[in-house]
Amino acid sequence: MQRALTVIHALGLMLVVFSAAYVMPLVTAFICADDAMLLDFLLAMVWTLSIGFLMWLLTRRHKGELSIRHGYLLVAAMWTAMPAFATIPLLLTIPGLSFTDAYFETMSGLTTTGATVLTGLDKLPPAINIWRHELNWVGGMGIIVLAVAILPLLGIGGRQLFKAETPGPMKDSALTPRIAETARNLWLVYLGITLACIASLKLAGMNWLDAVCHAFAAMGLGGFSTHDASVGYFNSPAIEFVLIVFMLLAAMNFATHFLAWREKSLKIYLHDTEAIATIALVLASCLGIAVFLWWQGVYPSFGTALRHASFNLVSIATDCGFASVDFNRWPIFAPMWMLFLSCITASSGSTGGGIKMIRTLILFKQAGREFVKLLHPAAVNPMKVGGQVIPNSVVFAVLGFIFLYFMSVATLTFALLISGLDFISSFSAIIACINNAGPGLGVVGPASNFGVLTDFQTWVCTLAMLVGRLEIFTLLILFTPHFWRR
Numbered sequence: 061m062q063r064a065l066t067v068i069h070a071l072g073l074m075l076v077v078f079s080a081a082y083v084m085p086l087v088t089a090f091i092c093a094d095d096a097m098l099l100d101f102l103l104a105m106v107w108t109l110s111i112g113f114l115m116w117l118l119t120r121r122h123k124g125e126l127s128i129r130h131g132y133l134l135v136a137a138m139w140t141a142m143p144a145f146a147t148i149p150l151l152l153t154i155p156g157l158s159f160t161d162a163y164f165e166t167m168s169g170l171t172t173t174g175a176t177v178l179t180g181l182d183k184l185p186p187a188i189n190i191w192r193h194e195l196n197w198v199g200g201m202g203i204i205v206l207a208v209a210i211l212p213l214l215g216i217g218g219r220q221l222f223k224a225e226t227p228g229p230m231k232d233s234a235l236t237p238r239i240a241e242t243a244r245n246l247w248l249v250y251l252g253i254t255l256a257c258i259a260s261l262k263l264a265g266m267n268w269l270d271a272v273c274h275a276f277a278a279m280g281l282g283g284f285s286t287h288d289a290s291v292g293y294f295n296s297p298a299i300e301f302v303l304i305v306f307m308l309l310a311a312m313n314f315a316t317h318f319l320a321w322r323e324k325s326l327k328i329y330l331h332d333t334e335a336i337a338t339i340a341l342v343l344a345s346c347l348g349i350a351v352f353l354w355w356q357g358v359y360p361s362f363g364t365a366l367r368h369a370s371f372n373l374v375s376i377a378t379d380c381g382f383a384s385v386d387f388n389r390w391p392i393f394a395p396m397w398m399l400f401l402s403c404i405t406a407s408s409g410s411t412g413g414g415i416k417m418i419r420t421l422i423l424f425k426q427a428g429r430e431f432v433k434l435l436h437p438a439a440v441n442p443m444k445v446g447g448q449v450i451p452n453s454v455v456f457a458v459l460g461f462i463f464l465y466f467m468s469v470a471t472l473t474f475a476l477l478i479s480g481l482d483f484i485s486s487f488s489a490i491i492a493c494i495n496n497a498g499p500g501l502g503v504v505g506p507a508s509n510f511g512v513l514t515d516f517q518t519w520v521c522t523l524a525m526l527v528g529r530l531e532i533f534t535l536l537i538l539f540t541p542h543f544w545r546r
Contacts, residue, residue: 065119066130067130067134067137068115068118068119069115069116069119069120070134071115071137071138072111072113072114072117072119073112073116074112074138075108075109075111075112075141075142075145076109076112076113076116078108078112078142078145079105079108079109079112081194081198082101082102082104082105082108082149083105084190084191084194085097085101085149085190085191085194086101086102086105086187088186088187088190089101089186089187092185092186092187094185094186094187096153097149097153097185097187097188098187100148100149100152100153101149101187101191103148103152104145104148104149104152107145107148108145108148111145129543132534132538132543133538135530136530136535136538139170139171139526139529139530140526142166142170143166143169143170144163144166146166146170146191146195147162147163147165147166149187149188149191150162150165150188153185153188154178154184154188158515160515160518160519161177161178161511161518163522164177164510164518164519164521164522165177165178166195167522167525167526168284168525169192169193169195169196169199169282169284170195170198170199170529171199171413171496171525171526171528171529172196172199172200172280172281172282172283172379172411172413172496172529173282173283173381173413173493173496173497173498173525173528173529174196174277174282174283174284174380174381174382174496174497174498174499175381175492175493175498175499175500175504175509175510175521175525176284176509176510176511177510177511177513177518178509178511179288179511180288181285181286181288182286182287182293184286186269189269189286190269190272190273192284193274193276193277193282193284194276195282195284196276196277196280196282196283196284197254197276197277197279197280198280199280199529200250200280200282200310200411201246201247201250201280201314245318246314246315246318249314249317249318249321250279250314252321253306253309253310253317254275254276254279256306257275257278257279257302257306258271258272258275259271260305260306261274261275261299261302261303264296264298264299264302265296265298265299266294266299269286270286273286274286274291274303274382275306277382278303278306278307278310278380278382279306279309279310279411280310280411281307281310281311281378281379281380281406281410281411281412281413281496282380282381283375283380283381283382283497283498283499284381285382290382290383290384291303291371291375291382291383291384292383292384292385295384297367300367300370300371300384303371303375303382304370304371304374307375307378307380307382308338308339308342308374308378310378310380310410310411310412311338311377311378311379311405311406311407311410311411311412312329312332312334312338312407312410313334313335313408313409314409314410314411315409316328316329316332316335316407316409331446332407332446333445334407334408334416334417334418334421334446335407337417337420337421338405338406338407338417341377341401341404341405342374342377342405345373345377345397346366346369346370346374347366349369349397349398350362350365350366350369350370351365352391352393352394353365353368353369353390353391353394356391358390358391368384368385368387369394371384372384372385372387373398373401375498376395376398376399376401376497376498376499377398377401377402377405378402378406378412379402379405379406379412379413379495379496380412380498381492381497381498381499382498383498383499383506385506386505386506386507387505387506388501388502388505388506388507396501399488399491399492399495399497399500399501402414402491402492402497403415403495404416404417404419405417412496413495413496413497413528413529414494414496414497414528415461415462419458419461419462422443422445422450422454422455422458423458423459423462425443425444425450426443426455426458426459429441429443443455460533461531461532461533464532464533464536465494465532468494468524468527468532469490469494472490472494472520472523472524472527473486473487473490476489476490476517476521479514479516479517479520481503481513481517482502482503484501484502485500485501485502485503485504488500488501488502488504488505489502489504489510489513489517489521489524490520490521490524492504493522493524493528494524494525494528496525496528496529
């Protein structure tokens with residue numbers, strides 16, 4: 061009981077903090093003189109703030125340092141509660157929108173998946189589009205990391221939250237001695253690159269609303285758009301090039317960006333094994349898929365094939381989710397390769413999802429170690445990635461993660477299959493959701509959206525987004541008997 065009250069106390073504080081996110085759509089509604097939107101978002105802010113304050117007030121005697129178990133509970137509570145509160149303006153504004161679809165939309169936003177159930181995006185009020193894309197941006201770096209920088213000021217330690225929310229192999233490597241300072245530094249880098257993206261998109265031809273929204277989506281690797289046709293609406297190579305650059309930046313470890321800024325040197329990137337592997341794999345894939353599409357006669361010239369292959373492949377591989385064409389119509393090898401890349405391309409410490417490149421490199425190295433062991437059973441062969449020795453405990457953790465990842469994909473895919481959805485749509489929907497990558501194939505391809513799914517199928521995909529965003533362990537650990545034992 062004490063543990064639950066401590067978590068409720070912290071969750072109430074975080075809801076109070078989250079209520080500040082409504083300021084941006086409120087300002088947008090005020091600028092656009094949209095009184096209806098102004099009232100809707102004001103009501104949403106008041107409800108969120110009031111409930112959060114009430115939770116904090118009733119449990120104020122239970123304030124204290126969070127244990128690691130508190131951290132896991134709070135992370136799960138945060139990522140399930142925040143989307144629920146974020147649905148308020150959508151439900152007040154969009155006629156006929158069910159809670160199921162609204163929750164899917166906000167979960168997609170906060171987990172930076174970018175899958176949508178909405179149509180008529182071009183006609184949505186600017187404040188609603190700003191809200192959707194702000195969810196992408198806030199979720200990109202993680203609500204918890206933001207809270208880590210704020211909660212110490214409120215009397216609640218943040219290190220356990222940071223560890224619970226980032227279960228990757230490199231989570232213990234702090235940039236600074238104080239975890240709150242680390243979180244603030246990451247947010248400053250995130251904000252700085254976002255502002256550069258907004259300016260670049262404006263110069264490339266977008267209006268201010270589109271530039272802000274698409275910059276938020278690109279940096280969060282969320283993939284939401286203000287248009288039903290996504291980035292294809294603009295039909296602009298310049299805009300596509302800008303987005304490619306910033307999507308690749310967002311797919312790299314933000315700690316690397318911070319170190320490069322602090323040292324005022326680009327050489328830092330050459331020492332980031334993940335970044336080098338990501339860029340090499342993506343560039344080679346862009347060239348290969350472009351050649352394949354040109355050879356298959358999908359596009360009349362290699363230049364056109366390279367343009368569309370590069371943008372859409374980078375978008376899916378980095379788990380962003382923008383689309384400039386309906387790649388669902390390409391020969392099946394190309395979109396399936398793109399979905400495969402969405403599993404492994406993003407770096408740890410980035411805003412992307414999936415297995416992450418560091419785990420892929422560790423698995424690759426482990427496979428090599430097994431070959432050496434077969435030939436030389438007595439050999440001592442420590443694993444190194446980027447010159448850093450990887451302990452066997454990390455290797456075992458990665459193997460466990462990969463097993464749970466594929467079991468989650470299989471289980472959730474079968475759940476969609478038993479509901480009557482076809483295999484390609486089921487499999488690609490789960491891959492896209494668990495990797496937080498956006499559109500899938502089949503009926504959930506880029507020319508359609510997830511609004512065609514039944515309520516049951518929508519909730520399955522919502523669960524997949526949550527599992528993927530929390531990197532599986534953080535959520536599934538709550539269902540183990542060991543977690544609840546003293």
